[in-house]
Amino acid sequence: MEFQGKCALVTGATGGIGAAIVQRLRAAGAKVAVADRDTRTIEAEAHLPGDLLEPDYANALPQAAQLALGGLDIVINNAGVITRGPVTETSDADWHLSIGVNVEAPFRICRAAIPIMARAGGGAIVNTSSCWGSKNPGPNHAIYCMTKAAIASLTQCMGMDHAHQGIRINAVCPNEVNTPMLRSGFAKRGFDPDTAVAELGKSVPLGRIAEPEDIADVVMFLASDAARYMCGALVEVNGGKPVS
Ligand code: NAD
Numbered sequence: 017m018e019f020q021g022k023c024a025l026v027t028g029a030t031g032g033i034g035a036a037i038v039q040r041l042r043a044a045g046a047k048v049a050v051a052d053r054d055t056r057t058i059e060a061e062a063h064l065p066g067d068l069l070e071p072d073y074a075n076a077l078p079q080a081a082q083l084a085l086g087g088l089d090i091v092i093n094n095a096g097v098i099t100r101g102p103v104t105e106t107s108d109a110d111w112h113l114s115i116g117v118n119v120e121a122p123f124r125i126c127r128a129a130i131p132i133m134a135r136a137g138g139g140a141i142v143n144t145s146s147c148w149g150s151k152n153p154g155p156n157h158a159i160y161c162m163t164k165a166a167i168a169s170l171t172q173c174m175g176m177d178h179a180h181q182g183i184r185i186n187a188v189c190p191n192e193v194n195t196p197m198l199r200s201g202f203a204k205r206g207f208d209p210d211t212a213v214a215e216l217g218k219s220v221p222l223g224r225i226a227e228p229e230d231i232a233d234v235v236m237f238l239a240s241d242a243a244r245y246m247c248g249a250l251v252e253v254n255g256g257k258p259v260s
Contacts, residue, residue, distance in 0.1 A: 017240040020045035023085035024239070025077060027051045027068065027125070028095030030058050032195020033144075036232035037092055044236070049081035052095065061085060068095055068121035069113070078129035090239045091129045091141045093122035093167075098197055103158045111159060118163035123170060126185070130178055138182025142238045143171045150189040150250045152259040164189075168250050175248020184247050186238045191254035192216055192225040221256030230255075 024041050028034040029050035035058060041048050042060070049062035056063075062084035066073040082088040097117045099110040122143055133139030148154030149164025171187040178185060192198055199209035217224040234253050237243055 017044060017236055017242055019090075019236075019240070022046040022089045023049070023081070023087040024090035024092065025049045025051065025064075025081035025088060025125075025129070026092040026094060027077070027121070028144075029060070030055060031094070032197065032228045033190070033193060033231050033235075034092075034094045036228035037094060037235050040229070040232045040236050041090075041239075046090070047085045049084050051077055051081075069116045071120075071124060074121045074124035075128055077125055078132055082132055087136065088129060088132050089136070089139050091125060091139070092235060092239065093125055093141065093143045094235075095121065096144055096197070098157065098160045098201065100157055100160075100201070102156060106159050114159045114163050115166075118160070119166045119170070122167055126170075126174060130174075130181070130183060133183050134178075134181040139184075140239045140243075141174075141183065141185040142235050143167050143185070143187040145171065145187040145189045145250060147189050147191040147252050147254050147259045150187070150252065154259065171250065172248040179247040184238075184243065186243065186246050186249045186251065188231060188235050188238060189250050189252045189254075190226060190231045191220075191252070191257055191259065193231055194225055194227050198225075219257060220254075224255070226253060226255060 024046045026038050029038050030052040038048050047061040049064050050060040051064045055065045064080050068074050099114050145168040146164040149161040150168040154161045175185040202209045202212040
């Protein structure tokens with residue numbers, strides 16, 4: 017996959033999946049602007065740290081990336097948060113956090129990036145949904161699943177609405193991935209993350225849960241010209257495991 021000279025913005029860039037995406041894009045020749053709360057731990061051509069819950073920051077990110085890199089061909093909306101529990105155990109703070117990071121920020125970033133890409137003749141956006149929410153419910157994570165369903169629907173609609181501008185908008189939908197998001201959830205519930213990850217892997221037909229690179233490679237495909245006829249697709253990456 018050829019990314020030489022392409023300019024990409026990646027959110028959640030220092031997280032498990034985000035760091036793998038940044039590494040892969042740069043190795044393939046892209047210039048990358050990284051966005052996260054603190055980006056000092058990761059190498060990139062441009063650093064755009066900030067809080068995605070701040071509307072002005074999210075609105076301005078695409079233009080900031082374009083100015084810093086000299087263009088904007090690819091946006092990867094990867095940042096996300098997970099909150100546990102049924103609605104009866106969901107606080108207002110959890111609601112606002114989940115909607116803010118998982119739905120509102122990608123909406124703001126897409127809204128600002130699309131005109132920039134349209135003026136340049138096209139581009140590719142990859143959003144991050146989940147096997148939980150894209151088509152199926154998931155147990156005990158009601159608000160998280162709802163946000164992932166929302167970004168899946170937004171992706172399908174935007175994929176349709178902006179294809180005529182040469183902008184392809186798709187979403188990756190991972191099942192369980194071995195990242196800080198998953199591991200900290202195990203730790204919070206009193207499980208040893210390594211043991212829990214190994215146990216969970218037994219429930220996957222491929223014999224293990226995904227590593228960040230397994231997801232990053234599918235994101236790379238969706239961002240690349242190899243996916244040139246894909247618009248509004250929700251691509252599940254699940255090792256053969258049906259969603260419970
Ligand atoms: P992670 O926790 O390792 O990374 C998430 C990143 O988002 C972090 O670096 C974090 O700092 C950043 N972020 C969160 N809130 C932010 C804010 N307000 N402002 C700026 N940055 C913020 O998680 P991950 O597993 O790598 O998840 C990446 C994406 O994949 C998320 O959208 C997640 O929902 C999705 N996903 C993960 C799994 C999984 O099992 N790990 C499964 C399905 C989908």
